[in-house]
Amino acid sequence: MPKDRAPTRIQKKNRAAILEAALNVFSAHGFRGATVDQIAAEAGLSKPNLLYYFPSKEAIHTALLSGLLDTWLAPLHDLDENGEPMEEILSYITRKLQMSRELPRESRLFANELVQGAPRIHDALSNDLKALVDQKAAVLTHWMDQGKIARLHPHHLIFSIWALTQHYADFDVQVRAILGDEDPFEGAAPFIDTLYRKLLTP
């Protein structure tokens, strides 16, 4: 394992290649379904070489998840309590849907983890995520108190946004099997926009 110094050119390149490959493989097959050989091959490294950069399969997975969690929650984080309520929420929704289109692997990585009980990120959920959601729920409640948006259960409002947007990334195969040639996001964007306009109008 490399010492504690600044990462070399090669270290940077290989670590990045490994994480990129791991994202492909873990998101497509889940933790248990992914093999170190597969990740190594996709990263263009031999298995022992890969294990020179990360001590174990688990370590790769952990590095991936924690590295992506911030990216994943950024849109919610950006929800601005000083902005125009309806506009803020619709823009949050747009960004989430965009992430489902542009980062489906990340979405499925988390989906895989969650659907199997989140054995490796349970802490992050009940600490960091809960704190963030509670905070934003308070903002939503405040907007409701002001009569700016319809009164609804703020947590379930957030869940509904997650469900509606991530569905298109996580269950992509199903959506495409049913829609055929039609681009899922073409129809999803206006549908979801309409839905929340109607729902949130007081």
Next chain:
Amino acid sequence: MPKDRAPTRIQKKNRAAILEAALNVFSAHGFRGATVDQIAAEAGLSKPNLLYYFPSKEAIHTALLSGLLDTWLAPLHDLDENGEPMEEILSYITRKLQMSRELPRESRLFANELVQGAPRIHDALSNDLKALVDQKAAVLTHWMDQGKIARLHPHHLIFSIWALTQHYADFDVQVRAILGDEDPFEGAAPFIDTLYRKLLTP
């Protein structure tokens, strides 16, 4: 393997125990993450004994999925084109949400399969499921033409119902981590009901 005769008392009991155990294990760990030993142990059988009833791990999985698909789609199947539109749809939603509460393992079984690209049920999706959804989408469109419900993309309307209801089964850990003690379904039911009343009112 037992002959082609009527199943004996023991066969019935053991097959049922195996499928029940398999549902537990597959829904919690996915196909690849589940082991035959685990299923056998949970069914109270030895591994060779289990493989006396099903020829392979794959066969158990297939039997489970195809056995449950009908159950899973029954609520949509029951959507009655001759019923009162709003009432029919809201009742469909209620039944779907109820399934998330009462049959979360089944939901996660399909979720696991779908999120990993549905390698084992791709055919069922683009044939049976697509046909059913297209047919019900036509019913929805008809109701929209009659002005009974708001005009929306029918397929995405169906997707939204799936997303909102199944979210509570598939991502149960996340929902509970955020809600704490609060019962997810207590809040979800009225939230979703309100949502669709607002959305569908012309």
Next chain:
DNA sequence: CGTGAGTTTGACCAGATGGTCAAATCAAGA
């Protein structure tokens, strides 16, 4: 009972998989 089909099991196997290690090779600064 006795008997034949149905059921169960311990021992076993081959391949896959996560991980190790010493030796070989490479790269960059003195």
Next chain:
DNA sequence: TCTTGATTTGACCATCTGGTCAAACTCACG
């Protein structure tokens, strides 16, 4: 160029896993 740490690899290992098999056991029924 030489040296030293960084990088890479082939060979190897223990364990896990899906699956097999022959032998043993049990059950239902004539």
